[in-house]
Amino acid sequence: MQSRTPASRxxxxxxxxxxxxxxxxxxxxxxxxxxxxxxxxxxxxxxxVAKTTLYRRWAGKNELVVDAVAELFDELELPDRGSLAEDIxxxxxxxxxxxDRPEAKSGLMAAxxxxxxxxxxxxxxxxxxxxxxxxxxxxxxxxxxxRGELPPEPDPAAAARTADLIFDVVAGSVVxxxxxxxxxxxxxxxxxxxxxxxxxxxxxxxxxxx
Numbered sequence: 001m002q003s004r005t006p007a008s009r010x011x012x013x014x015x016x017x018x019x020x021x022x023x024x025x026x027x028x029x030x031x032x033x034x035x036x037x038x039x040x041x042x043x044x045x046x047x048x049v050a051k052t053t054l055y056r057r058w059a060g061k062n063e064l065v066v067d068a069v070a071e072l073f074d075e076l077e078l079p080d081r082g083s084l085a086e087d088i089x090x091x092x093x094x095x096x097x098x099x100d101r102p103e104a105k106s107g108l109m110a111a112x113x114x115x116x117x118x119x120x121x122x123x124x125x126x127x128x129x130x131x132x133x134x135x136x137x138x139x140x141x142x143x144x145x146x147r148g149e150l151p152p153e154p155d156p157a158a159a160a161r162t163a164d165l166i167f168d169v170v171a172g173s174v175v176x177x178x179x180x181x182x183x184x185x186x187x188x189x190x191x192x193x194x195x196x197x198x199x200x201x202x203x204x205x206x207x208x209x210x
Contacts, residue, residue, distance in 0.1 A: 018047070018049055018053060019057065021047040021048065021049065022043060022044075022047045022049060022053070022054060022057070022064070023064075023067060023068045023071055024047070024068075025043045025044075025046035025047035026038070026043050026064055026065060026067075026068035026107075027068050027069075027071075027072070027103040027107075028046060028103075029042055029043055029046060030065070030068070030102065030103035030106045030107050031102045031103045031106075034106050035065060035106045035107055035109075035110035035111075036110070038061060038065070039061070040054045040055070040060075040061055040064070043064070062110075062111055062114050062115075062118070062121050063121065063124055065107045065110065065111050066107075066111050066121070066124050066125055066128050066129070067128055068103070068107060069103070069104055069107040069108050069111065069129070070128040070129045070132065072098050072101065072103070072104050073095075073098060073129055073132070073133050074132065075094075075098070076091060076094050076095060076098070076133060076136060077091070077094070078090070078091050078136050078139050078140050078143075079091065080143070083147075083149070084140065084143075084144040084147070084149045084150065084198065085194050085195075085198060087140055087143065087144075088140065088170075088194045088197065088198075089187070089190050089191060089194050091136055091140070092170060092174060092185070092190045092193065092194070093185075093187065093190055095170075095171070095174050096174055096177075096178055096184075096185035096190070099174065099175065099178040099179060099185075100178060105178075105179060108175075108179070109179055111125060112125065130167070130171070133167070133171075134163060134164070134167050137163045137166045137167045137170075138163055141162075141163065141166070150201065166197070166201075169197060169200070170193070170197065173193055174193075177189065
């Protein structure tokens with residue numbers, strides 16, 4: 001199903017409590033039913049709202065699922081464990097734990113599959129999940145630069161490209177490990193990923209300084 005762009009609406013402002021109830025109900029339905037069997041009617045019943053309430057907020061099921069899963073990733077926090085390596089390991093283990101949750105697995109895999117033929121849905125995934133979680137890369141890099149573990153990047157465009165690459169490497173590796181390979185992203189694997197990432201960052205820093 002192609003995403004529909006909802007028309008502008010006027011009237012009563014959205015209720016944060018209703019939104020929270022709907023997103024929580026969506027995650028519950030993902031756990032119990034999976035994405036393929038989830039319906040807006042079932043979510044509305046679970047949330048205690050009218051079905052029209054959902055349609056006023058979301059263009060369809062796919063958008064609702066993306067937003068419900070996005071809230072899970074908003075729980076991610078970058079721990080301050082004293083070093084860049086330890087900080088990376090801490091946040092990657094959190095990320096892997098979220099991907100291990102059935103609502104995240106079911107919702108994310110279904111949304112990504114659907115987005116291959118729906119550009120609007122792909123953009124929603126980018127803005128609701130990817131762009132919001134790049135904050136972790138920016139925060140971690142800034143902290144590591146303050147510690148002297150990474151050199152400053154005076155060129156904003158180059159710094160943005162580096163942040164994108166770091167996010168792609170980490171997120172892509174963990175998603176592939178957890179959802180495609182179906183193998184645990186345990187502490188040993190996360191340490192290996194971190195070593196590879198830090199070697200790459202060290203090489204990029206040498207190239208930048210000549």
